[in-house]
Amino acid sequence: MFNPFREDEAYSECLKFINQIKTSEIKLVQISKESLERDNIGVMIGCLVCLDCDGKKIVLRTVSGNRYDVVSNVDDSSIFVKPIVSSIQIQEALEKNDLKIHQLTEKIESLDNSLEKSLFSKQRRLLTDESLNSVFNLYSFCCADGKVRSLKEICAITNGNNLPPAGTGDCCAPKLLNYAFSHEMNPISMCEVFYGNSKTRVSFEKSSPCDERCGLLLPVILGLDILYRDNDILVINKQSGLLSVPGRGPEKQDCVVNRMKRLYPFTMEQPAVHRLDMETSGLLVLAFNSDAHRKLSKQFEEGVVYKEYIALLDGVLSKFGIPEHGQKELYFRLDIENRPHQIWDEIYGKKAVTEWKILDVEYYTSPNGVRRPCTRILFLPHTGRTHQLRLISSDSHGFGVPIIGDTLYGTCNPGERLMLHASKLSFIHPATGERMCFECAPEF
Numbered sequence: 001m002f003n004p005f006r007e008d009e010a011y012s013e014c015l016k017f018i019n020q021i022k023t024s025e026i027k028l029v030q031i032s033k034e035s036l037e038r039d040n041i042g043v044m045i046g047c048l049v050c051l052d053c054d055g056k057k058i059v060l061r062t063v064s065g066n067r068y069d070v071v072s073n074v075d076d077s078s079i080f081v082k083p084i085v086s087s088i089q090i091q092e093a094l095e096k097n098d099l100k101i102h103q104l105t106e107k108i109e110s111l112d113n114s115l116e117k118s119l120f121s122k123q124r125r126l127l128t129d130e131s132l133n134s135v136f137n138l139y140s141f142c143c144a145d146g147k148v149r150s151l152k153e154i155c156a157i158t159n160g161n162n163l164p165p166a167g168t169g170d171c172c173a174p175k176l177l178n179y180a181f182s183h184e185m186n187p188i189s190m191c192e193v194f195y196g197n198s199k200t201r202v203s204f205e206k207s208s209p210c211d212e213r214c215g216l217l218l219p220v221i222l223g224l225d226i227l228y229r230d231n232d233i234l235v236i237n238k239q240s241g242l243l244s245v246p247g248r249g250p251e252k253q254d255c256v257v258n259r260m261k262r263l264y265p266f267t268m269e270q271p272a273v274h275r276l277d278m279e280t281s282g283l284l285v286l287a288f289n290s291d292a293h294r295k296l297s298k299q300f301e302e303g304v305v306y307k308e309y310i311a312l313l314d315g316v317l318s319k320f321g322i323p324e325h326g327q328k329e330l331y332f333r334l335d336i337e338n339r340p341h342q343i344w345d346e347i348y349g350k351k352a353v354t355e356w357k358i359l360d361v362e363y364y365t366s367p368n369g370v371r372r373p374c375t376r377i378l379f380l381p382h383t384g385r386t387h388q389l390r391l392i393s394s395d396s397h398g399f400g401v402p403i404i405g406d407t408l409y410g411t412c413n414p415g416e417r418l419m420l421h422a423s424k425l426s427f428i429h430p431a432t433g434e435r436m437c438f439e440c441a442p443e444f
Contacts, residue, residue: 001215003190003208004226004263005048010191011206013047013059013078018195018204020074028068031087042196043068044207046172050185058185062175064192065167066090081179084169085138093134097127132163139169142182144223144262154220165212173209174217181221186265223259227283227438232292232431234260234271237440238284240417244275260286268293274300274384279407282309282422283440287430295430300384308424309379310442313393314410315401316361317375322399327355330397332385341408342387344397352385354392364404367415374404389420419444 020026028043044064052058059078066083104124111117139151155164169175172192180187192209194201201207209218219225219237228235236256238244243255261267271286273296287293299305318324331349332342343349357378364374379389387408394402394409402410404419412418421442429436 001209001211001218002226002228004218004222004224004229005187005190006231007189007191007206009049009189010047011193013049013061014045014191014193015204017045017047017061017078018193020072021195025072025074027071028063029071030067031069042194042198042201042203044172044192045195046176046192047190048176048180048187049189050180050187052183052185060176060179060185062172064172065170079179081175084141084175084178085135089138090135093138094131096134097131101127101131129163132166136164136168141169141174141178141217141221143221144177144181144259146181146184148182149220151217154217157220158216164216168213168216171210171214173214174221177218177221187263222263224256224263227440228436230431232288233296233429234264234286234288235425235438236284236286238276238281238422240279240281243278244284245270245272256284256286264288273297274305276422277387277390277418277420279405279418280420280422281417281442283425283438284422285425285427292430296427299427303382304428306424306426306437307381307422309381309389310359310421310423311377311379311389311393312364312404312419312444313375313377313399313401314364314372314404315375316373317358317377317399317401318361320400322358322401324358325356327353327382328392328398329353330392330395332387332391332395334386340386342385342391344395350385351383352388352391353382354388355380355382356392364419366413368413375401390418 017026021028046062046064048060050058050060060081061078062081066085066087069082070080101124104120104127108117108120108124111120136151140148141154142148151164151169155161173190176190177187192207194205194207195203225237225239226234227237238256243252245257246253246255257270257272260271267288268290271288271293273285273287273293276282276284285296287296330352331344331346332352333345333349335341335343358375359378360376362374362376363371365371381388390403390406390409392398394400394406404410405412405416406418423442424437424439426435426437428434
């Protein structure tokens, strides 16, 4: 995944940390059991440069895994961040089923009958999952909003309640960010560097947070799923249910813009360049400074930004005579007596131009288990009108088939979301002039 913070200062701190290890000013002391397969394979070094509440710069250091503590012979202001869960706690959590798992493994290896092997393997898998759950229940993380969330809560959001990979929570990035946010520090630079011997990694090489484990944790810890960041722009995958910009009232202040400003205090007051409906997920670009904002806004106004959306429509479009590919011009305006609904108005309405391509007809299973046919469709909006795609789907002047989960123009059953996702976004970078293209597949 993309590093959410710049790397320069933290990279220098990583090199400093490694040099102190090489010169024995700092010693990594193994605190877990010896493991022959993990000996002499190297370690990931991580540093996070932060500002505390008084604006003082603080350097946090750590290493991946939960094998090491440090003994330091140098007097500096850096803080070594220990594992969130110690190796002793993990060993205690695993002890309950450890003997049974080993006995089953020996039994499986001694059997020739495939059916018996399968039965014992199933028993072993259940015990292994129980042990892993016992370990994962020990992990919790302080997030950017100050709230502490368990690993189980996070996996419910990002991993469909499935078990995460072993070692989730032991990488450098979540440990460093958990410490920073739990001590009200503001991160400004983060970097991870590999140090040691490996056939697959280069010593002193920078590494981004891993997709497999950190990719599950960081979007929730940070509050934003960050796909790209530089000095001028931020590109995120917005979750369904999150406002793009703040609304009226305290209950509508949690939004992409305010989460961005919390993570990056140097952000301009109004960084939003465009918006997605609260219920729509997908790609959103924001600006850190006024020059980037102005140039990006102009691209949206002039229609040079390319966008694609994926949606699931609640029915089979071909039954209504809708062709596989086409384009429509529709006219809608705000229904002032029923905000924020839009209504058809051929005279006073604003023109909304939408191209579409039917991708597939499939079955959708609702949260209550009911299956029904639906149409997966690709939308290419040529204008950016309010609720444009929801209206071409639901209105009788469009398809007359609403998007699944549409609370305004269709039906949203308990546990459902709007099945609309901004899957592709292409624009010219406001500083470099380079054409940039981002793609992000929907969860549905």
